[in-house]
Amino acid sequence: MSRIDKRFAALRAEGRAGFVTFITAGDPDHETCARLLAGLPAAGADVIELGMPFSDPMADGPSIEAAGLRALAKGASMQMTLKLVRDFRQKDNDTPIVLMGYFNPISAYGVDRFLVDAKAAGVDGLIVVDLPPEEDDELCLPAVKAGIHFIRLATPTTDEQRLPAVLANTSGFLYYVSIAGITGAAAADPDAVGKAVARIKKHTKIPVAVGFGIRDGKRAAEIARVADAAVVGTALVERVAEAQIKGIDPADHVLALVRDLSKAIRGVAKAAA
Amino acid sequence: MTMLNSYRSGPDEKGHFGKFGGRFVAETLMPLILDLEKHYAAAKSDPAFRAEMDYLLKDYVGRPSPLYYAEPFTKHLGGAKIYFKREELNHTGAHKINNCIGQILLAKRMGKTRIIAETGAGQHGVATATVAARFGLPCVIYMGEVDIERQQPNVFRMKLLGAEVRAVKSGSRTLKDAMNEALRDWVTNVHDTFYIIGTVAGPHPYPMLVRDFQSVIGEETRVQMMEKEGRIPDSLVACIGGGSNAMGLFHPFLDDKDVQIYAVEAAGEGLETTRHAASLAKGVPGVLHGNRTYLLQDADGQITEAHTISAGLDYPGIGPEHAWLHDVGRANYVSATDKEALDAFQLCSRLEGIIPALESSHALAHVIKLAPKLPKDHLMAVCLSGRGDKDIYTVAKALGVKL
Numbered sequence: 001m002s003r004i005d006k007r008f009a010a011l012r013a014e015g016r017a018g019f020v021t022f023i024t025a026g027d028p029d030h031e032t033c034a035r036l037l038a039g040l041p042a043a044g045a046d047v048i049e050l051g052m053p054f055s056d057p058m059a060d061g062p063s064i065e066a067a068g069l070r071a072l073a074k075g076a077s078m079q080m081t082l083k084l085v086r087d088f089r090q091k092d093n094d095t096p097i098v099l100m101g102y103f104n105p106i107s108a109y110g111v112d113r114f115l116v117d118a119k120a121a122g123v124d125g126l127i128v129v130d131l132p133p134e135e136d137d138e139l140c141l142p143a144v145k146a147g148i149h150f151i152r153l154a155t156p157t158t159d160e161q162r163l164p165a166v167l168a169n170t171s172g173f174l175y176y177v178s179i180a181g182i183t184g185a186a187a188a189d190p191d192a193v194g195k196a197v198a199r200i201k202k203h204t205k206i207p208v209a210v211g212f213g214i215r216d217g218k219r220a221a222e223i224a225r226v227a228d229a230a231v232v233g234t235a236l237v238e239r240v241a242e243a244q245i246k247g248i249d250p251a252d253h254v255l256a257l258v259r260d261l262s263k264a265i266r267g268v269a270k271a272a273a
Numbered sequence: 274m275t276m277l278n279s280y281r282s283g284p285d286e287k288g289h290f291g292k293f294g295g296r297f298v299a300e301t302l303m304p305l306i307l308d309l310e311k312h313y314a315a316a317k318s319d320p321a322f323r324a325e326m327d328y329l330l331k332d333y334v335g336r337p338s339p340l341y342y343a344e345p346f347t348k349h350l351g352g353a354k355i356y357f358k359r360e361e362l363n364h365t366g367a368h369k370i371n372n373c374i375g376q377i378l379l380a381k382r383m384g385k386t387r388i389i390a391e392t393g394a395g396q397h398g399v400a401t402a403t404v405a406a407r408f409g410l411p412c413v414i415y416m417g418e419v420d421i422e423r424q425q426p427n428v429f430r431m432k433l434l435g436a437e438v439r440a441v442k443s444g445s446r447t448l449k450d451a452m453n454e455a456l457r458d459w460v461t462n463v464h465d466t467f468y469i470i471g472t473v474a475g476p477h478p479y480p481m482l483v484r485d486f487q488s489v490i491g492e493e494t495r496v497q498m499m500e501k502e503g504r505i506p507d508s509l510v511a512c513i514g515g516g517s518n519a520m521g522l523f524h525p526f527l528d529d530k531d532v533q534i535y536a537v538e539a540a541g542e543g544l545e546t547t548r549h550a551a552s553l554a555k556g557v558p559g560v561l562h563g564n565r566t567y568l569l570q571d572a573d574g575q576i577t578e579a580h581t582i583s584a585g586l587d588y589p590g591i592g593p594e595h596a597w598l599h600d601v602g603r604a605n606y607v608s609a610t611d612k613e614a615l616d617a618f619q620l621c622s623r624l625e626g627i628i629p630a631l632e633s634s635h636a637l638a639h640v641i642k643l644a645p646k647l648p649k650d651h652l653m654a655v656c657l658s659g660r661g662d663k664d665i666y667t668v669a670k671a672l673g674v675k676l
């Protein structure tokens with residue numbers, strides 16, 4: 001069983017939804033990010049998504065774009081991203097880490113070399129925004145072969161007919177993007193999300209995490225009620241920027257929000273699935 | 274190595290030209306892209322679509338554009354016989370409108386009610402704003418702040434045409450960033466919005482359909498050269514940003530193996546510097562904006578900024594079909610610097626009474642290098658992709674003239 005499968009099995013046993021946190025690797029700098037990463041599990045993150053910075057993040061809003069550019073300005077690179085994971089794994093062998101980003105930095109690193117190094121570092125899954133099922137040969141199939149989950153995004157435009165293609169070769173969990181839009185955009189209402197998750201569940205047994213537009217405990221709790229996990233990203237990386245302006249420690253500032261959100265999510269008891 | 278029996282059969286059903294192209298887009302866009310492909314296939318075999326397109330190209334755009342014997346230019350250079358394919362005489366002043374007519378008709382067929390586009394020089398933005406006005410659709414144009422600064426006349430034209438011009442402040446604030454922003458808009462408004470991509474790039478089927486819509490350039494050139502000279506050209510020259518005017522000129526001749534093909538990238542301050550836009554000469558294959566192609570990027574796969582005096586060529590990538598033609602060796606990819614383009618701009622203005630776009634001036638700069646070495650019976654067709662009115666402020670500044 002992979003770390004991701006184990007984690008979702010444990011969540012099911014606990015009868016609650018998971019909390020997936022997104023931060024950008026190397027934001028605002030390598031050292032601070034390493035501290036933040038190390039602090040996430042204790043603050044309540046069940047799964048960690050670590051963004052691989054890219055100069056041209058076409059599916060991201062201004063906040064996550066800015067986080068990537070901050071990181072790149074401080075020397076972030078694929079090697080440093082993998083180092084963050086490797087160092088994290090020295091102390092935590094249970095919390096799943098999913099790398100999220102765009103294909104070009106992986107392609108430049110070399111797909112085969114990337115998969116070997118990512119696996120060795122302790123990466124559990126990949127979310128690559130610009131690799132739809134139509135491009136599965138590029139990375140998805142080699143990743144699955146290398147024992148790394150390829151986690152796909154499903155969106156409101158993914159209809160009944162297309163869902164099977166999106167689910168094929170997807171494992172670990174499915175990431176349902178609750179609105180057609182970029183990261184940081186407004187949220188969909190929980191009713192619509194609930195219906196969409198139910199629709200997806202008819203096609204698959206893998207857990208469904210829901211993201212986009214979750215900014216506070218109230219919304220996180222609402223999503224936790226209808227999904228297997230809630231993903232928060234933009235609100236976290238915005239705290240990095242805020243901390244820099246205020247001159248306080250970004251890691252502490254982000255972790256404080258993670259604790260709040262985690263409490264909200266843990267407060268939601270799940271009806272047995 | 275197996276011989277190709279045609280250079281014109283691409284892309285394959287997955288949108289690949291050799292290893293280039295593809296559909297590297299977010300899931301949100303994928304259903305729409307598949308739908309666009311279906312609609313385009315249906316439109317292609319629908320005589321009514323063809324008829325409406327032909328009508329608009331003729332009476333609205335003013336096609337066919339002339340193939341003009343550039344006698345003063347030819348005499349001055351003293352070699353090859355040079356013809357200009359006068360795309361600058363099209364309505365809106367560039368080749369870009371050929372493609373916009375085709376795409377807006379597709380948008381209509383698909384029932385889309387809102388148009389978006391990216392623009393660099395503003396020519397594609399103007400052409401898109403124009404067809405959006407003509408078809409009564411609201412239109413948003415994304416343009417980098419740097420380009421807004423250097424192409425003021427076109428910004429005002431777009432506004433006059435009723436388009437909203439949104440300044441893009443991210444990244445290098447030029448064409449690539451405008452494309453990122455247009456993609457973000459598209460992902461957000463996918464239900465009602467059609468994205469008119471301005472060059473032979475982006476996810477499949479865009480590189481194919483833009484090529485098809487621009488191929489009118491080469492098809493006319495073939496017929497016109499036959500009429501004037503009784504044979505097809507010996508060589509073709511065009512500038513390359515994303516590569517649409519070049520592909521439009523080249524594609525109908527790809528299987529005429531004796532036709533030499535030259536595509537001219539922008540070398541900016543020189544290929545030996547980092548300030549250029551020569552993605553084939555200096556880039557490596559990667560994935561950006563929906564397709565695999567040659568890209569200017571660093572070792573970590575971060576896209577680097579392109580630099581050229583010509584806003585329309587200021588893009589760190591190139592259409593995937595060009596990447597493939599480069600690799601199989603069917604076309605020659607060369608470059609011209611800012612300085613060479615500026616010289617060509619002035620020479621053409623003075624000798625021919627035609628002020629060419631700075632983009633097209635890159636093609637002319639290569640003609641200036643090439644033509645003198647060729648015999649007088651060598652027929653050369655150059656794509657004059659646009660007119661230079663939009664560039665007078667940039668050129669004045671470069672020449673140290675205050676307007």
Ligand SMILES: Cc1ncc(COP(=O)(O)O)c(C=O)c1O
Pocket residue numbers: 367368393394395396397471472473512513514515516517518519584585586630632633658659660
């Ligand atoms: C006059 C003109 N020529 C050429 C180009 C470059 O585009 P492409 O390479 O797609 O023809 C542009 C782009 O704005 C242009 O305005």
